[in-house]
Amino acid sequence: MKMWILAICLFFQINLDAQKNDTLYFYSNHDYKIEAKDTAECFTKQFKTGDRWVRYKYRIKDIGMYMCDIDENSDSTFTKLNGMHIGYQLGVLYDSGYYKNGVRDGIWHFYYPGTRQPGMIAHFKEDKPMSFQCFSEDGSPKRENCYYEREADYPGGLSAWLDYIGRNVGRVLSRNQKTLRKIGEGQYQAHIQFVVDSQGKIIDVSVRKSSGHETLDQYALEIITKSKNWIPAVQYGRLVKAYRIQPISFQIVEYR
Structure with missing residues (x-):
């Protein structure tokens, strides 16, 4: 046993x-x-x-x-x-x-x-x-x-998006000439990171790479933040978030 x-x-x-x-x-x-x-x-x-x-x-x-x-x-x-x-x-x-x-x-x-x-x-x-x-x-x-997959897109496509950025860079430069004199002439570029959410809204906007001047960084953030809604991305038939990084250049010339 x-x-x-x-x-x-x-x-x-x-x-x-x-x-x-x-x-x-x-x-x-x-x-x-x-x-x-x-x-x-x-x-x-x-x-x-x-x-x-x-x-x-x-x-x-x-x-x-x-x-x-x-x-x-x-x-x-x-x-x-x-x-x-x-x-x-x-x-x-x-x-x-x-x-x-x-x-x-x-x-x-x-x-x-x-x-x-x-x-x-x-x-x-x-x-x-x-x-x-x-x-x-x-x-x-x-x-x-x-759609199987579709990238997020600005209404009117890439050309419309670049036109929006160009017009608004000109706007912020023309209204802030006194501040720009303190920065000095030259070319500056800020890289702005943002998210297009599943409804097309711009969220989570931040500076990925600074222009070297906080004022210009803030102008770049303002331009992206004030964008109208995008056409949201699609993945596997579902609306999804899309992540983007947009460089924004500022050309400052001497004002006399």
């Missing part, structure tokens, strides 16, 4: 050891390069289920811990994904589909934030979209304004 109990205990111990060997935990950067806990961006749990491997990646930096990705693969290296993928942004369901030899292949769903309703269902072959269908948030098919 004691031998049977010992055999049963050994059986369960062997299985527990096998489960431990088939489960990995590590800290890493976003690309799975292993890092120390204090500097890591992500925490990953990787385990085997049947003949497949599954990997859960969590973001642990900045705003707490939240899900990033769930991936399935045929081996533990995950060098080329072959299997299911579920993606999250800030812990919110983003997309799902299948990889084959490291690229998207087959049917993919791209979801509206915070829902399980896809804004687009696309069919991929070797990472190329072969066909796609857009949907409204209520699930009804959407035929108008159905």
Whole structure:
């Protein structure tokens, strides 16, 4: 009887050891390069289920811990994904589909934030979209304004945007001649970073690279901030934010 109990205990111990060997935990950067806990961006749990491997990646930096990705693969290296993928942004369901030899292949769903309703269902072959269908948030098919991807754009296009900037640079220079004399003649350029939100509004305007003069930086910020609404970007049938950096040049000549 004691031998049977010992055999049963050994059986369960062997299985527990096998489960431990088939489960990995590590800290890493976003690309799975292993890092120390204090500097890591992500925490990953990787385990085997049947003949497949599954990997859960969590973001642990900045705003707490939240899900990033769930991936399935045929081996533990995950060098080329072959299997299911579920993606999250800030812990919110983003997309799902299948990889084959490291690229998207087959049917993919791209979801509206915070829902399980896809804004687009696309069919991929070797990472190329072969066909796609857009949907409204209520699930009804959407035929108008159905884009796989579309960049954010100023109404009238690039030429209209550059014309807007040119006219407003001239305006701020002509109304502030006394201040400009203190800066001195020369050519100055500020790089302004901003976001076009999903409704086309300009938000989060900031100086990415200074002109060297705070006054000119403020003029550049004013020009971008006062822009009218843009046509928002589209990705996978959904309106999304777009990030932009715009250089603005000021040519100051001596006033006499």
